[in-house]
Amino acid sequence: MLQIDASASEPIYMQIYKQLKSDIIQGLLPAYSKLPSKRKLSAQLSISVNTVELAYSQLISEGFIYAKPKKGYFVCQIGQLSVLSHAAPPLFQTAPKKQPPVLIDFALDGVDGCAFPYAHWRKLFRNVFDCSNDILRPSPIEGEPALKEAISAHIYMTRGVVSTPEQIVVGAGTEQLLQLLHQLLSKDCTIAMENPVYNQAYAVFKQLNRAVLFIDIDEQGIQLEPLQNIHSAAVYVTPSHQFPLGVTMPIRRRIGILNWANKSPHRYIIEDDYDSQFKYDTKPIPALKSSDATGKVIYLGSFSRSIAPCFRISYMVLPPKLIAVYQKQYQPFNCPVSKTEQLILADFIKNGNYETHLNRMRKLYRDKREFLKQQLLEAFSKDITIYGENAGQHILLKMHKNVSETELCKKAYEKGVQVYPLSPYFSGTMPKKYDAMVLLGYAPLSLEQMQKGVSLLKLAWS
Amino acid sequence: MLQIDASASEPIYMQIYKQLKSDIIQGLLPAYSKLPSKRKLSAQLSISVNTVELAYSQLISEGFIYAKPKKGYFVCQIGQLSVLSHAAPPLFQTAPKKQPPVLIDFALDGVDGCAFPYAHWRKLFRNVFDCSNDILRPSPIEGEPALKEAISAHIYMTRGVVSTPEQIVVGAGTEQLLQLLHQLLSKDCTIAMENPVYNQAYAVFKQLNRAVLFIDIDEQGIQLEPLQNIHSAAVYVTPSHQFPLGVTMPIRRRIGILNWANKSPHRYIIEDDYDSQFKYDTKPIPALKSSDATGKVIYLGSFSRSIAPCFRISYMVLPPKLIAVYQKQYQPFNCPVSKTEQLILADFIKNGNYETHLNRMRKLYRDKREFLKQQLLEAFSKDITIYGENAGQHILLKMHKNVSETELCKKAYEKGVQVYPLSPYFSGTMPKKYDAMVLLGYAPLSLEQMQKGVSLLKLAWS
Numbered sequence: 001m002l003q004i005d006a007s008a009s010e011p012i013y014m015q016i017y018k019q020l021k022s023d024i025i026q027g028l029l030p031a032y033s034k035l036p037s038k039r040k041l042s043a044q045l046s047i048s049v050n051t052v053e054l055a056y057s058q059l060i061s062e063g064f065i066y067a068k069p070k071k072g073y074f075v076c077q078i079g080q081l082s083v084l085s086h087a088a089p090p091l092f093q094t095a096p097k098k099q100p101p102v103l104i105d106f107a108l109d110g111v112d113g114c115a116f117p118y119a120h121w122r123k124l125f126r127n128v129f130d131c132s133n134d135i136l137r138p139s140p141i142e143g144e145p146a147l148k149e150a151i152s153a154h155i156y157m158t159r160g161v162v163s164t165p166e167q168i169v170v171g172a173g174t175e176q177l178l179q180l181l182h183q184l185l186s187k188d189c190t191i192a193m194e195n196p197v198y199n200q201a202y203a204v205f206k207q208l209n210r211a212v213l214f215i216d217i218d219e220q221g222i223q224l225e226p227l228q229n230i231h232s233a234a235v236y237v238t239p240s241h242q243f244p245l246g247v248t249m250p251i252r253r254r255i256g257i258l259n260w261a262n263k264s265p266h267r268y269i270i271e272d273d274y275d276s277q278f279k280y281d282t283k284p285i286p287a288l289k290s291s292d293a294t295g296k297v298i299y300l301g302s303f304s305r306s307i308a309p310c311f312r313i314s315y316m317v318l319p320p321k322l323i324a325v326y327q328k329q330y331q332p333f334n335c336p337v338s339k340t341e342q343l344i345l346a347d348f349i350k351n352g353n354y355e356t357h358l359n360r361m362r363k364l365y366r367d368k369r370e371f372l373k374q375q376l377l378e379a380f381s382k383d384i385t386i387y388g389e390n391a392g393q394h395i396l397l398k399m400h401k402n403v404s405e406t407e408l409c410k411k412a413y414e415k416g417v418q419v420y421p422l423s424p425y426f427s428g429t430m431p432k433k434y435d436a437m438v439l440l441g442y443a444p445l446s447l448e449q450m451q452k453g454v455s456l457l458k459l460a461w462s
Numbered sequence: 463m464l465q466i467d468a469s470a471s472e473p474i475y476m477q478i479y480k481q482l483k484s485d486i487i488q489g490l491l492p493a494y495s496k497l498p499s500k501r502k503l504s505a506q507l508s509i510s511v512n513t514v515e516l517a518y519s520q521l522i523s524e525g526f527i528y529a530k531p532k533k534g535y536f537v538c539q540i541g542q543l544s545v546l547s548h549a550a551p552p553l554f555q556t557a558p559k560k561q562p563p564v565l566i567d568f569a570l571d572g573v574d575g576c577a578f579p580y581a582h583w584r585k586l587f588r589n590v591f592d593c594s595n596d597i598l599r600p601s602p603i604e605g606e607p608a609l610k611e612a613i614s615a616h617i618y619m620t621r622g623v624v625s626t627p628e629q630i631v632v633g634a635g636t637e638q639l640l641q642l643l644h645q646l647l648s649k650d651c652t653i654a655m656e657n658p659v660y661n662q663a664y665a666v667f668k669q670l671n672r673a674v675l676f677i678d679i680d681e682q683g684i685q686l687e688p689l690q691n692i693h694s695a696a697v698y699v700t701p702s703h704q705f706p707l708g709v710t711m712p713i714r715r716r717i718g719i720l721n722w723a724n725k726s727p728h729r730y731i732i733e734d735d736y737d738s739q740f741k742y743d744t745k746p747i748p749a750l751k752s753s754d755a756t757g758k759v760i761y762l763g764s765f766s767r768s769i770a771p772c773f774r775i776s777y778m779v780l781p782p783k784l785i786a787v788y789q790k791q792y793q794p795f796n797c798p799v800s801k802t803e804q805l806i807l808a809d810f811i812k813n814g815n816y817e818t819h820l821n822r823m824r825k826l827y828r829d830k831r832e833f834l835k836q837q838l839l840e841a842f843s844k845d846i847t848i849y850g851e852n853a854g855q856h857i858l859l860k861m862h863k864n865v866s867e868t869e870l871c872k873k874a875y876e877k878g879v880q881v882y883p884l885s886p887y888f889s890g891t892m893p894k895k896y897d898a899m900v901l902l903g904y905a906p907l908s909l910e911q912m913q914k915g916v917s918l919l920k921l922a923w924s
Contacts, residue, residue: 014745054744057743057744058744058745061710061741061743061744061747061852062710062712062713062747062748063682063710063711063712063713063714063715063716064712064713076712076713076714077714078712078713078714078717079714079717079718079721109600110598110599111598113593113596113597113598113599114593116593116598118591118592118593121591122587122588122591125584125587125591126584129580129583129584129587130580131575131576131578131580134575135575135772136572136573136575136578136770136771136772137572137575137771137772138571138766138771138772138774139772172634172638172774172798172799173796173798175795175796175798176634176638176798179641183669183670199794200794200795203794203795204795207645207791207792208645220525248523248524248525249525250524250525250526250538250540251524251525251526251538251540252525252538252539252540252541253525254525255540255541256541259541281519281523282516282519282520282523283476283520285523285524286524304600308598309598309599309600309796310597310598310599310600310601310800310801310802311800311801311802312600312634312796312797312798312799312800312801329669330669332661332662332665333637333662333665333666334635334637334771334774335774336634336635336637336638336774336798337634337774337800338772338773338774338799338800338803339772339773339774340772340773340803341800341802341803390523
């Protein structure tokens with residue numbers, strides 16, 4: 001017997017629908033039993049036929065009842081009911097997140113949050129995000145043509161990289177592009193990586209179960225000897241500013257690695273030019289890709305450090321051979337990057353704003369780096385040596401005391417300062433010469449924060 | 463002999479740097495040869511020592527020369543020069559893109575570009591994109607907490623899906639989330655898919671070389687019989703509105719598939735609820751996930767159809783077992799979705815704007831659908847039957863004439879109208895009963911465009 005409450009806020013048809021549904025689920029209305037006709041039920045409840053019609057339609061479309069022409073409405077055979085009990089929130093254990101009392105975090109990623117041209121970016125958004133632009137359509141898989149043109153021109157001007165816009169693939173961060181490369185490179189292609197390595201890049205290949213060969217670096221970067229007998233390989237390198245050690249690969253090693261790649265059609269070089277924009281003592285070192293006359297270098301660039309990591313826009317320049325594979329495999333997909341942000345960025349680059357921004361940031365980071373160096377040398381004088389400070393957004397600090405990396409980090413942490421160990425970047429045991437070294441990033445910190453950080457480090461490490 | 467042009471716009475140190483570099487590359491300055499001292503060169507060229515210093519520093523940092531303390535500057539051994547010739551743009555063949563003269567495209571994706579709340583979105587952008595928000599930092603890998611909360615509340619209210627925000631993973635489109643699922647599901651887990659299937663989903667698994675088992679659908683959706691003996695499988699289904707046929711899975715089949723999944727810990731259901739917001743004849747059908755009491759359903763949702771495909775924001779609700787795998791594997795990565803757009807969307811949902819927008823769009827698309835149906839029935843009357851029109855953003859048209867799907871598409875195309883064949887969604891041969899059927903999407907088209915499209919179709923198909 002249906003109960004209707006005409007004063008309830010819930011529409012009457014919903015009340016009927018819910019009661020019948022519940023009766024069917026509980027078996028009170030068994031399969032194949034006949035429901036009252038619409039006319040009969042409407043008379044019985046003193047409601048309109050339309051209201052009953054609405055309730056029955058909903059039950060039909062969900063498969064609880066069916067209509068037999070000229071016979072009326074019947075309950076469906078819906079099967080075992082046990083699993084239909086209303087789903088309770090499944091038991092779920094969140095790992096308790098530690099919230100360390102970090103006062104100063106010398107984080108390795110991030111940018112200066114105050115120096116960003118917010119107002120200008122908002123203006124570009126207003127210009128781009130408009131009804132007239134077809135802005136709601138997705139981008140083609142390889143990225144917006146305007147952005148690809150802007151990137152192609154920009155990397156030619158600033159990094160000496162010659163490319164056509166067709167060779168450029170826009171991706172949602174370097175991780176996504178490396179996943180894509182994993183798909184494009186043949187299964188038997190070994191990924192060789194620098195040891196120590198940028199561990200987010202390694203994490204991608206590890207997570208994909210790709211075999212990775214680690215090769216130690218020396219003072220010129222990755223060593224070439226271990227590569228010689230590998231027929232099919234792609235070598236992931238950071239020649240402008242090795243991560244994390246900060247080594248710049250000199251011309252000799254560059255020629256060596258290009259010669260190695262040229263010896264087999266199955267050899268590639270993956271150049272991750274992640275922070276090349278920031279070179280402080282000299283002009284930027286040209287990209288390895290700029291010396292690649294034969295299409296052996298896959299060039300990866302990103303705006304995470306030069307603009308901000310929140311946008312997740314990276315790109316790569318694919319050699320013609322791989323672009324052909326890519327176009328064949330990826331035709332059905334959409335570009336994972338927001339179209340709006342691609343178009344804003346294209347404008348930002350084309351109007352020269354990006355160049356201006358880079359120049360500003362380079363000066364800002366140079367000043368920060370100088371300040372941090374001074375502060376550290378004042379605090380620790382000859383007890384420390386600083387490495388890799390001529391580029392990028394972090395420094396490497398070596399403590400000349402009988403202390404472990406772990407102790408350095410732990411003691412700093414106890415004073416509320418986060419510095420970063422070097423050993424997680426190594427595959428296998430870290431060579432002894434890298435003992436007692438930690439990484440300090442400075443891009444997001446103000447001078448005051450760095451000053452405070454260093455004074456806390458002095459307390460921690462003395 | 464160095465040539466200096468003091469009147470050139472290029473700084474003198476760059477002129478020196480370039481000439482020395484070129485001489486070294488060409489072998490005119492052989493390895494180990496000594497360069498003039500800074501003092502000597504500066505006197506010789508009548509320039510400052512600092513200028514020479516700048517040029518030498520750049521050459522040192524690129525590895526062309528080296529300094530020996532108290533001995534001076536020497537040319538490095540840089541190796542074989544052949545590959546160093548300036549990289550020419552590699553030969554690159556773009557596939558010539560056909561530009562068909564399409565006047566009216568009954569595209570299956572896309573949204574109504576005029577009904578979008580542009581001004582409101584711009585306002586949300588202004589609010590979110592601000593210095594004070596830490597907006598430049600990347601999002602945690604699983605997405606912005608504010609967005610995950612908003613989604614969790616929204617899918618409970620509108621789809622009956624019970625979840626905690628921790629179970630929600632935000633991704634850059636359904637494709638990316640399916641790639642991620644491929645990683646989370648064990649290697650021996652078979653992916654079972656509906657036949658016909660949403661082919662962008664299939665393309666993901668195909669491209670990843672995942673074994674896919676196709677199972678024909680009947681009038682209730684995917685058939686369960688072929689699944690019974692598969693121990694480890696994840697079944698990809700679109701129960702609210704099967705793509706492309708438009709079938710709604712009734713409660714009986716839903717119970718059947720849940721029971722199937724409950725029989726083994728290695729069985730999952732992937733519910734792609736891609737366009738459930740748009741149901742025209744009744745209230746929306748609750749999600750299959752809403753009946754999942756045991757954590758067997760992986761629920762996928764997207765804003766591509768309900769807001770716009772340009773944003774590339776999708777999400778999934780992972781069962782607790784998979785969330786644990788996910789948290790372990792993906793800790794090192796960043797979320798591929800723009801932080802700004804995540805926060806805008808979170809606001810849009812929380813403020814109730816999304817609900818309002820959906821209601822508006824539902825009405826708009828209902829009107830468009832009705833109009834298109836009317837136009838088609840007027841033009842073709844009993845020659846056609848229309849299917850799957852009660853939901854989604856496309857209809858399925860069956861032509862009752864002795865004509866093939868290919869001919870229908872080809873004839874339409876010749877008149878400047880794009881309609882879409884059904885057969886590409888099938889694995890293997892399409893059953894005969896689906897002959898002479900085509901898909902027509904209507905979301906992005908205006909009434910005038912649809913009218914014109916149908917009149918052209920009438921010319922084409924008569």
